[in-house]
Amino acid sequence: MLKDFKLKLDKFKNSLNLKRSIKLIWTITEGKVLNTLIIMFFESLFFMGSLYIFKKLIDIVAASNLEEKETLVITYLSVAGLSTLCYLILRSFSTYYTQKQSAVISEYIDDKIHSKAIKLDYSFYESPAYFNTLERAKNAGPERPAAILTDLVNLSKNTIMLGVLGFSLIYISWLLLPLLALFVFPTLYVRLQFANKLFEWQMQKTPLERKSYYLGNLITGEVAVKEIKTFNLGAYLKSNYLKIRLNLLNENFRITKKATINETTTNILAALGMYSCVAFICISTLNGTTSIGDIALFLVVFPQLFSVMQSLSNGISSLYQNNIFLSYLFDLLDLEPAMTDKPNTLKIPYNNPDLVIKNVNFKYPHAEKTTLKNISLKIPAGKVVALVGLNGSGKTTLIKLLSRLYDPTSGTVELGGENIKNFKIDDFRNQISVVFQDFVKYNLSAAENIKFGNIDAELDEALMVESAKKSGAHDFIKTFPEKYDTTMGRIFENGKEVSIGQWQKIAIARAFYSKSQFIIFDEATSALDAKSEQELFDDLRANIGNRGILVISHRVSAVKHADYIYVLSKGEIAQEGTHEKLISLDGDYAKLFKRKTK
Numbered sequence: 001m002l003k004d005f006k007l008k009l010d011k012f013k014n015s016l017n018l019k020r021s022i023k024l025i026w027t028i029t030e031g032k033v034l035n036t037l038i039i040m041f042f043e044s045l046f047f048m049g050s051l052y053i054f055k056k057l058i059d060i061v062a063a064s065n066l067e068e069k070e071t072l073v074i075t076y077l078s079v080a081g082l083s084t085l086c087y088l089i090l091r092s093f094s095t096y097y098t099q100k101q102s103a104v105i106s107e108y109i110d111d112k113i114h115s116k117a118i119k120l121d122y123s124f125y126e127s128p129a130y131f132n133t134l135e136r137a138k139n140a141g142p143e144r145p146a147a148i149l150t151d152l153v154n155l156s157k158n159t160i161m162l163g164v165l166g167f168s169l170i171y172i173s174w175l176l177l178p179l180l181a182l183f184v185f186p187t188l189y190v191r192l193q194f195a196n197k198l199f200e201w202q203m204q205k206t207p208l209e210r211k212s213y214y215l216g217n218l219i220t221g222e223v224a225v226k227e228i229k230t231f232n233l234g235a236y237l238k239s240n241y242l243k244i245r246l247n248l249l250n251e252n253f254r255i256t257k258k259a260t261i262n263e264t265t266t267n268i269l270a271a272l273g274m275y276s277c278v279a280f281i282c283i284s285t286l287n288g289t290t291s292i293g294d295i296a297l298f299l300v301v302f303p304q305l306f307s308v309m310q311s312l313s314n315g316i317s318s319l320y321q322n323n324i325f326l327s328y329l330f331d332l333l334d335l336e337p338a339m340t341d342k343p344n345t346l347k348i349p350y351n352n353p354d355l356v357i358k359n360v361n362f363k364y365p366h367a368e369k370t371t372l373k374n375i376s377l378k379i380p381a382g383k384v385v386a387l388v389g390l391n392g393s394g395k396t397t398l399i400k401l402l403s404r405l406y407d408p409t410s411g412t413v414e415l416g417g418e419n420i421k422n423f424k425i426d427d428f429r430n431q432i433s434v435v436f437q438d439f440v441k442y443n444l445s446a447a448e449n450i451k452f453g454n455i456d457a458e459l460d461e462a463l464m465v466e467s468a469k470k471s472g473a474h475d476f477i478k479t480f481p482e483k484y485d486t487t488m489g490r491i492f493e494n495g496k497e498v499s500i501g502q503w504q505k506i507a508i509a510r511a512f513y514s515k516s517q518f519i520i521f522d523e524a525t526s527a528l529d530a531k532s533e534q535e536l537f538d539d540l541r542a543n544i545g546n547r548g549i550l551v552i553s554h555r556v557s558a559v560k561h562a563d564y565i566y567v568l569s570k571g572e573i574a575q576e577g578t579h580e581k582l583i584s585l586d587g588d589y590a591k592l593f594k595r596k597t598k
């Protein structure tokens, strides 16, 4: 057991991020945590001072041959009272500052998690491992550093208390302290062991827990409600959710039950320790080796000391637990994006550059097969290029490369003849606006929905209206009571829900509003009625100026007017040319669209 304990103690020292946690707390509180610790130090000092004066007071009262006894009693009583008053005031202050600093730390950590989530590459968002790390950090992060601060403060306080109380006890008899420690020690051991078990279990349970959150959100959220009702999925999802939660609960109970049994045993041991000390002091009193003041001191000090030792053991195990849980937060904070800006980046060309893909191959991280093979294509400025292909042929993957969410495994993407890796990532991304097939419906104002196309600049109202007119969104936005200030969607009060096609028009307006040199429409007109789609594409050339356009669609009406068309098949360019040329050939394009054009 001793070896095991030593091992645990080593793990406690090594695995811990104590230094890093303290540094974090220090940075966040700008060193103010030191003030709190100083206040606590004096708080403990006044507490101990009043105890000592109290002991002296009893000795004076008990002494039979003292002159001016009354004056002395009044003096000591006043000093003890004053000392207690100071202790109470300082205790209120230290509690207030600890709470204040804890709240600041929680907010800071929350912000750190958000900053990291924004900074990380898109590829993280296609990896379950990242979501596990994020989940653990979110669950463990925000309140842990604050808890560590409280632990540290309490530990310091209790250590000071232990010092002074221990000194008082040694003053009575030196044997009392080690006797007590011997019995409190196993409690600490059991708690550290429990913390380790809990940590291991937390690591294992995250994927299951995430699945239960997912099911819970499906049941209670608005995303799936229509299908849940029409397919009657509620009971099935609920029972699956319950199964996972019960599984987790049972495991939790099992670990806690074991910990409770162990802790009860060690608590009995600790109580034995306390009674041994009481027996010891009783015997020495009978032998006449202690004064009445000493006995009074013992009676006051001993329960305090016992509780301080218990608190210390609680504090150490809580610090241990909070620290290992905090490692989840550090796991997340230590993640770094794989895509970073080169040291000497180039300026974006604005002389109507072409966007070109040259001999690109791409394989998703962790995927076995290559998704894109030897792709070469060109989107010239001022031209409309179309990309067609069956489901799964690689069209969306190509967009991810064009918007630099991923870098090609081999080959290059070039803007104006320069590899896009030579530009700042954000600068380059500003050149590409994508209307995704799963575009986002921001439940914010219509104006914000459009302004998100160019978030860095002040809102240009004239451009916003012009963009909405081009996409066909202006016609319905102008009928809203608050026009462009109307909140969209139905999540918030007074929100205005519109049809999916109307949402799509807002998403298209967002792309028109942007200052990008290229716009990619990924099935962006799938929800538009035939008339709206016809109008959009008829006016597209007039609306785009010198912008290059890539249209991805399964509808011939959306691609037939393109200047040039690429046909993607199983990750390769199978055909290319104009609509007329491709229709005349009996290839993939003709198979996709010939029947529809008749």
Ligand SMILES: Nc1ncnc2c1ncn2[C@@H]1O[C@H](COP(=O)(O)OP(=O)(O)OP(=O)(O)O)[C@@H](O)[C@H]1O
Pocket: 126, 364, 365, 367, 371, 389, 390, 391, 392, 393, 394, 395, 396, 397, 398
């Ligand atoms: N994150 C990913 N990791 C691994 N493979 C992926 C990933 N995303 C897509 N794929 C695979 O890449 C292939 C191409 O997918 P992609 O989404 O690019 O096709 P698509 O042509 O856009 O299809 P659709 O017309 O249905 O939108 C598919 O076989 C898909 O399984």
